[in-house]
Amino acid sequence: MYICPMYSSELIKGTLKTIVLNLLKEQGKMYGYEITQKVKDKTSGKIQITEGALYPTLHALEKQGVLDIEKQYIGKRVRKYYKLTEQGKTTADERVTELTDFMNTMRYLLDLEPKLGNA
Amino acid sequence: MYICPMYSSELIKGTLKTIVLNLLKEQGKMYGYEITQKVKDKTSGKIQITEGALYPTLHALEKQGVLDIEKQYIGKRVRKYYKLTEQGKTTADERVTELTDFMNTMRYLLDLEPKLGNA
DNA sequence: GCATATACTTAAGAATCTTATGTATATTTG
């Protein structure tokens, strides 16, 4: 089967936490594998989060108090659902705002069309 | 004096080459220090390229055949002007297109407003 | 004259991701 070309990994670097936090804000709770699939589906494979990158990040966010864990057993297999803590909700908002602002700055810097909305 | 808050360095990571290539495409030729100042000015200090990041990148791009060097002496001090090679022009276009596309994908992934233009 | 700005260089370390491997259960398919 055909593997859609991805963005260069340099570009994706640094956006992982923001992606995860925003997804959790929207979906309430998700488990790791689910996150990788959701991102792949929504981007038609152009952004693929590897498990080697995701799991350590989830662990770090948990340790920082941004995420809470909730284990669920599907038969014998464990699933670890992550959700935002109260602090995490704030962090998620901050991160998304920062990324939006950053992308606008990049547009201006590169002399691209400015974007609509949030004037 | 007040130092304007920067974006978190994770976000900026990975966009440096694209920024440099696009600036050179617009300006024809620039030297390293000039690039750092131009980016700082245009972004009101929100993106600051450090010399420790820039110079090694310029050297790498030169080695890859993307940039050409042209030395100029200002009194006794040397300035190294960089400009795009023919290959570099192509690379610059590719990088900018990729970043634009990536930002649109991120907008969609984060359920933000889609951007204007380049439909 | 001294502080600051200009201008380039490079090395050590940190942060983040890729690649690879490991473990194990569940489901699909021939």
Next chain:
DNA sequence: CAAATATACATAAGATTCTTAAGTATATGC
């Protein structure tokens, strides 16, 4: 029903890219 694939987690070694810091030297402003 056996084999292949998908689900689901974990982590270590290595690569890449940037930060921090130090070094060198000339030019300019006060």
